[in-house]
Amino acid sequence: MKRFAPSATQKSRQATFILGFLLVLSFLFILFQGGKLASMLFVILSLLTVYLVLGKWSGIRQAEAHREIITADDTERIQAGQSIQIKLRIHVPGAWPIPYLLVKDEMIRGNKEKMGMKGSVVLNWMRxxxxxxxTPPLRRGHYSMKKAEFATEDVFGLYEHTGTVDLPYSFVVFPQTIEIRNWAQFSHSPRGSRHHSVNARMQRETTQINGVREYIHGDRLSRIHWNATxxxxNWRSKEFERETLPKMVIIIDRNRGIYRTQADFELAVSAAASLLQFGAQRNIAVGLLSSGKDTYMALPKTGPRQAEILMDHLVEVESDGSxxxxxxxxxxxxxxxxxxxxxxxxxxxxxxxxxxxxxxEKQRMLACHLCVESVKDSSTDHWVREIHKLGFMGYAIQSLTDLPAALGGAKPYA
Structure with missing residues (x-):
């Protein structure tokens, strides 16, 4: 049979009843018995009652607080798996003594998961x-923090007085990413002359000047922008528009039945976010397709705004499709x-x-399979070798740190 602890209100009512009962008994004792003992007992209980009643005006209801978020590397961007430090600066106005302060702060992920933090603080002489x-390592998602709750008790622990301070704050935990410095097969497609010509058109430049960039060793003399130099x-070179911008479409499988663990799906999201980051850094038009309870589709575009929109989707995506x-x-x-x-x-x-x-391939596009599995077996490498023999791009990773080496060509499968 379960037994539930009494609430703060029930505890206060019980304390009030007991204290009132003792005060009435002491009054009757001095009324009918008299003497120094009865008088001393009544005075002590009266002073105790005054102390407990005045604790209601301890200032806890007017408490002031300021919340400060501290990240590990002092940057505003928080990635999945990171912990953050939260500091609450508290001031309680008034003069009535407070032995200690109980603090409760709550963090909400999305609209469902709640994470409560509890502790105690001893105030200094300035209150x-x-x-x-x-916090523990955070999952990706949108987080919000609303109010902080404070409570204090008297030295006997009979009464609890509470106060709240609204401190609205929200932040985003982005998917974990890793820098991809080079993708060998993307630059030099393995599918013969047709795909080489596609890649050549992507890299071919027009005569239309698109801006000025830093000089790169090997630039021809005709490319140097003398006015900007x-x-x-410093040496500056002309930047020309490309004849055709390269395009990349990332398709995330959100079928709930194909991932062994939640960590496998998080690896898929992190890999997609890293590929998105790679495309944004190299002015590649990136699109995204993911289908779960709802379908999200973004046409390939370039620019930082496109990268932000796609990354916002990856923050909330879940394996909820069928x-x-x-x-x-x-x-x-x-x-x-x-x-x-x-x-x-x-x-x-x-x-x-x-x-x-x-x-x-039949639609004259380049196909690539990024196999994400945290548990490796021999069939994975066999699968990658097979699709390589057929001329397709294929990579297998067991952790996010494997991605740069796999794409850079450091991990042979043939």
Missing amino acids: KGEYVYK ARTG RTLQQVINNSKELFSPGTLVIFVTPRRGTDTLALLHSV
Whole structure:
């Protein structure tokens, strides 16, 4: 049989009843018995009652606080897996003595998961104090913090007085990313002359000047922007517009039944975010397709605003879908165009995935399979070798740190 602890209100009522009962008894004792003992007992209980009643005006209801968020590297951008330190600076006005202060702070992820932090603070002679705590490693998502609750008790622990301070604050925990410095197969496609010509058109430049950039060793003399060089005192080169911008579409498999653990899906999201970051840094038009309870589709575009929009989607995405990748692609054909690099981020292997790669090739696009599995087995390497033999790009990673080496060509499969 469960027994529940009494609430603060019930505890206060019980204390009030007991204190009143003792005060009445002491009064009757002095009334009918008299004497020094009865008088001393009544005075002590009266002073105790006054002390407990005046504790209601301890100033806790007018408490002031300021919340400060401290990250590990003092940057505003927080990535999944990081912990943050939160500092509450507290001031309680008034003069009535407070033995200690109980603090409760709450953090909400999205609109569901709640994380409460509790502790105690001893105020200094100016009735000020600091409560500092560190969160556990945070998952990606949108977090909000609303009010901080404070409570204090008398020295006997009979009455509890509370106060709240509204301290609205929100922050975003982004997917974990890793820098990809080089993608060898993206720069030099392995699928023969047709794909080499696609890549050449992407890299070919027009005669239209698009801006000025820093001089790179090996630039021809005709590329040097003499006016900008003379104005800045450093070598500057002309930047020309490309004939065709390279395009990349990232497809995340959100089917809930194909991921062994939540860590596998988080690895898929982190890999997609790293590829998005790679494309944004190199002015590649990046699109995104993910389908779960709802379908999200973004056409390939360049620019920092596009990267922000796609990253915001990756912050909240979950493995809550039931459709296959083929069904998802069939409903999103307007996303694809010849010459586009289509990257499937999924742990799926087998004939269905191979059929997807062939269908992409038939539409004159480049197909790539990024197999994300935290638990490696021999069949994974065998699968990657097989699709390499067929001329498709394929990589397998067990952790995010494997991604740069895999794309950079440091991990051979043939």
